[in-house]
Structures are given as structure tokens and as C-alpha cells.
Amino acid sequence: MARIPVAQRRRDFIDAAVEVIAGNGIDGATTRRIAEQAQANVAMLHYCYDSKEDLFADVYEFVTGRYREVIEGSDPHTTLPEASQAILRGVMECYLDSPSFTAATFELVSWARRQHGARGIAVYDQAFDALRKALTEAAAADPVAPEVIDEVAYVLATLADGFAVNWLTYGDATVARAQMExxxxxxxxxxxARLAAAGAKPARRRRATRA
Structure with missing residues (x-):
């Protein structure tokens, strides 16, 4: 049997940790459960990671990476309203596609905020930095003040996180789709209304399309 590269094993353990954290919480995410989820033994997990903390650090990077993918995947040659809509929809789709990712993200941020403070905040900080950059680029043709960009980023995060909580609570995809709209x-x-108050030119939003 071909030997699985360590990099692939690490990814398997990250994916497994997300599933275990989502189903059992941080306290229930033991190395044994994570190894079993990854269809590996505990010795292999400890070969790839010196500690569970090291594994969780990679899980954090995976979580922040997913947000970056959605945010940076938005079209930079567009308008602020269009980019905002695309990012909001993209994050909500990410949550809808994987309840485990959604649950694990909330568990990890809450746990890290309690245990490590800055690490929990870092997940949000990195996402907000990428968000502000994408929104600023989208507004290049009709620039707005930095505080407006900050407000848009906050509203996007609030809407997306509120959607995630409802999705996790009720788990009804049909209802969740309606709530996305x-x-x-x-x-x-x-x-x-905010852009009008800021004196920005209104921009025509393209109709969203679905594959």
C-alpha cells in the first residue's frame, strides 16, 4: 500500500478535527476521536502534530483560509454594492454547504477567546482585514471614507453570523435559502441609504444568477 504523505495526513486530521469539534465541542475533541474520524491511529496523529494545540492552530488557519477564499474570490472590477452582495452570499453559501464548518468555527472562536484571547480575535481580525481590502478595491471608482468601509464590513459580518446561528439552530435548508434572500x-x-448619506453615487446592482 502506498504511503500517504504527511501533508495529506495533516489535511485529513484538520478535516477530521472540524467534524469532531462540530459534533462534540472543544472539550469532546479528543485526539482519539479525531484519529478515528480520520481513519488513522493516535500514533500517526502525534507523528504529524506534537500536540492537539498544534493541530488546532492548523484548524484555525483552515477556518481563516476559507473566509479569505470567499472574500478574495469576489470580482475586484465591480462596485461596492455588487462586491458586498457577492461576499455576503458567498459566506452564507459557505455556511450552508457545511454545517460542520459553521459549528466548528463558532466553537473554536469562543474557546480561543476564553483560553487565549488574541487567538480568538485573530480569526475575526484576519477576515475583517481581507474584507476591508476587497471592499476598498471594489469602491475604487467611487471611493468612500474608510469609516464607511468599516461599517459595511460590520454589517456584512453581522448578517452572515446571524444567518449562521439560525442555520445551526434549525437546520432547514429551504428556510435558510429564503433567509439568505x-x-x-x-x-x-x-x-x-448609507451610500446616499455619504454622498456616493448609486450603483446599479447586477441580478444574481444561480448555476
Whole structure:
């Protein structure tokens, strides 16, 4: 049997840790459970990681990386309203696609905030930094003040996180899809009013399309 590279094993353990944390919480995410989820033995996990803390550090990087992928995947040659809508929809789709990712993210941030303070904040800080950059680039044709960008980023995060909590609580995909549209409508209305107040030119939003 071909030997599995260590890098692949590490990814397997990261994926397994996400599933275990989502189902059992941080306290229940033992190395044994994670190894079993990854269809490996505990010795292999300890060969790849010196400690569970080291594994969790990679899980954090995976979580922040998923947010970066969504945010940086937005079209930079667009408008602020269009980019905001695309990012909000992208994050909500990410949550909807993987309840385990959603649950694990909330568990990890809460745990890290209690145990390590800065590490829990870092997940949000990194996501917000990427978000501000993407929004600023989208607003290049009609620049707005930095505080407006900060407000848009905050509203996006609030809408996305509120959606995630409802999705985790009720688990109804049909209802969640309808709530996605409500959130996008709320963002449209608020953003139009905020940009008008800021003196920015209104931008025509392209109709969202689905594959």
C-alpha cells in the first residue's frame, strides 16, 4: 500500500478535527476521536502534530483560509454594492454547504477567546482585514471614507453570523435559502441609504444568477 504523505495526513486530521469539534465541542475533541474520524491511529496523529494545540492552530488557519477564499474570490472590477452582495452570499453559501464548518468555527472562536484571547480575535481580525481590502478595491471608482468601509464590513459580518446561528439552530435548508434572500435585501436597502448619506453615487446592482 502506498504511503500517504504527511501533508495529506495533516489535511485529513484538520478535516477530521472540524467534524469532531462540530459534533462534540472543544472539550469532546479528543485526539482519539479525531484519529478515528480520520481513519488513522493516535500514533500517526502525534507523528504529524506534537500536540492537539498544534493541530488546532492548523484548524484555525483552515477556518481563516476559507473566509479569505470567499472574500478574495469576489470580482475586484465591480462596485461596492455588487462586491458586498457577492461576499455576503458567498459566506452564507459557505455556511450552508457545511454545517460542520459553521459549528466548528463558532466553537473554536469562543474557546480561543476564553483560553487565549488574541487567538480568538485573530480569526475575526484576519477576515475583517481581507474584507476591508476587497471592499476598498471594489469602491475604487467611487471611493468612500474608510469609516464607511468599516461599517459595511460590520454589517456584512453581522448578517452572515446571524444567518449562521439560525442555520445551526434549525437546520432547514429551504428556510435558510429564503433567509439568505432576506439578508441580501436588507443589505441592499441599508447600503443604498448609507451610500446616499455619504454622498456616493448609486450603483446599479447586477441580478444574481444561480448555476
Amino acid at each position: 432576506i439578508n441580501c435585501s436588507v443589505l441592499d436597502t441599508w447600503l443604498a
